[in-house]
Amino acid sequence: MDSLSSLIDGFGTALTPLNLLWAAIGVLLGTAIGVLPGIGPAMAVALLLPVTYGLDPTGAFIMFAGIYYGGMFGGSTTSILLNTPGESAAVVAAIEGNPMARAGRGAQALAAAACGHFAGGMIGTILLVVLAPTVAALAVDIGAPDYFAIMVLAFIAVTSVLGSSRIRGFASLLIGLTLGLVGLDQMTGQQRLTFGTLELADGIDVVIVAVGLFAIGEALWVAAHLRRTAGESIPVGRPWLGKAELRRTWKPWLRGPLIGFPFGAIPAGGAEIPTFLSYVTEKRLSKHRDEFGRGAIEGVAGPESASSASAAGTLVSMLTLGLPTTAVAAVMLAAFQQYGIQPGPLLFEREPELVWGLIASLFVGMVLLLVLNLPLAPVWAKLLRIPRPYLYAGILFFAAVGAYAVGGEPLDLVILLIIGLIGLGMRRYGLPVLPAVIGVILGPAAEQQLRRALQISDGSVTGLVNTPFSVTVYAVIAVLLAWPWIKRALPRGRSARAED
């Protein structure tokens, strides 16, 4: 039980007063951000990247993880009380949760969601403890060709699995890769796309790209289409669950993670797909199927549990392989890069204190979140009354602070605005933002691994596919790319049944 003793050491790290403070700040911020419209955990972590300049890595990641989990908790509150999901992961919570709230059972819906997040997060994090060291041990021998294959998989997966249009996903990815090219070539020191300017020689900082695309782009896009009449929140009392509800919710709570965790670990867009799958599953298994659509508590409990478990699954891929599967993980990866730490199989050997402290803090954060959210849900709902001009002005303000903190250069603010305008255009024309961010963050690393692999094989392309691991990954990529054609070739059995 090597990981158990490591975990106990991790609790030693996580329970120091300072790290407890960061965890508390993280879950508070995360819940607030989950409740607030227009600002998601990815944007929040991006806006907080500058604090990495003044904070030790362990504290920073404990805070970021708190924001990630807290965002999931808070997101379902808005879904249930306002029918406007704060995060894409909370869309499903609105389907059953909002009818429940309108029928005067908001308190039960909130409790089912909060306990679901707690159960999902706990089970997911336990799976993370069990699985992550094993995955890391298996992956410890992987070399440059394997890393390159994983990164290509990340590129293809974020463009093909997410969003409605592949071509727009690829366009977004290429924009990101292009931004990643700017600066000195890491291997030869050759200037690329700098147009001879000294300011661009260091490249465009990942912080500026992430803040520009997530924060400025979003704020400007909302400004262009700001809803003039805000929705009304349904007043609600303190969340609680009766015996009858508990009997209906405990199974969905336990089933959710089984769906959420694996989907979080693969690059399939985080919590959106598993929450929906969990909803469909609960609907099929429920004895109260007629209540679905009109406020069935199972439809809140299962998906919410799945969404928190998917966050834990995401951390498995990010920590053991350096593979970001969601926007939050991508920005956290950027934070790792800021510290000069390379997430991957060796992370568990090189930075045990950081990794296990982070994992232990997830358990601590879960408990804090349950305590914060169960009794205080009505208080959090009050955040929805914040005037929108202040909210979006605040986002622009903190984005400016963050970008300026990178290097103290006013020019960075101009670059930030330009990238923000790109982000605005991407939202206007349906180009997903995530592929661009993944492109910027992983692009330079992928190029390095590619060149390293080909250097080893002396230029022979076979050097990219000379390990079983890389061959497997390329096979997965081929399936992903060919999926639209495979789907057409498959018998139409499933879709026909769905139409019945």
Added chain:
Amino acid sequence: MSTGTEPTAPPKGSGLRASLRGRSELGVCLILLVLGVLVLTDAVTMDTDITQRGPIGPTTVPIVVGVLLLVVAVLLAVDVLRGGRGEAEGGEDIDLTEPGDWRTVALLAGVFLANAVLIGPLGFPISGALLFWGSAYALGSRNLTRDPLIAAVLSLVTYVVFNNLLGVPLPGGPLMGVL
């Protein structure tokens, strides 16, 4: 994103103009095309023989990215001309039934640029407060006592937290020199 790409732009002439109307998305293709050409030109004109190490030099990846940009630009143009439309992103505070309010966006961009210019001479506490107040004003807040007050407090607190507590230096400007 200029007002020229607005669907409400007055229809001028017919023929090509008319067929392009409502297809402002072709502008995205154009941008991708320009970007591709830019990346390729930069890669081709690069002086590579100084420090070539390994079989792949600094130009290979840019060439691949550049070519792919051109390919995607063309494919996207085909998609748009066939009637494909990028779905504008929704959100809780977003009302897509109204036409885009690009005046507010331009105002916000202006306020943001002003901050970039003023942060040096005026220092962060003043330029940041102006940024917040200006943005809130552009977004429709017209409370002439509360808005500047919040802006000033937020800016000062942020300055102290970053500059003094987190150790991330921000320019204090003349105001901090006086205090």
